[in-house]
Amino acid sequence: MTQNVDTRPQPLSAGMIYCHGCGKPIHESARSCPHCGAVARSARSGRSKWSAAILAFFLGGFGVHRFYLGQPIVGLIYLLFCWTLVPALIAFFEFIYFLVISEEKFDQQYNR
Ligand SMILES: [Zn+2]
Incomplete structure (x- = not known):
């Protein structure tokens, strides 16, 4: 049939x-x-938490995800201190944060 x-x-x-x-x-x-x-x-302005997470994971030490999220000043601070590796550490926690928050929360924070 x-x-x-x-x-x-x-x-x-x-x-x-x-x-x-x-x-x-x-x-x-x-x-x-x-x-x-x-x-x-x-x-919406179309920023995705997955793109932010990937950028934070691979290029987070240079603040690339902050530039992506429309926070160039913060990104510049990451870039200035990238040699200390502290931004890379912070970015790793942000990577986890982007993974665990809901897309709704992400939109509220970064896609207004
Ligand atoms: Zn529908």
Whole structure:
């Protein structure tokens, strides 16, 4: 017996993204999903906690994640003291912090 229900994801046409709330395709410029009402991530300034975590882990000693998060002054301080390795230590704890906080909390702090 063949099933008529196609559960495969529909191919996206140009300019469409998947809603993170319901998974349906919505236009990338949509501020919220017309299907479920979830606020589209692309409508925010779009910093991701995963990018911040990766930057903090690999380049945190140079404050790169702080530049990414829109805090160039703090990033500069990391850069100035990178030779002490203290910023690398702080960045490692920030890496863990970025991993454990929720995306909502991250957005509240860095995507306002
Ligand atoms: Zn949705």
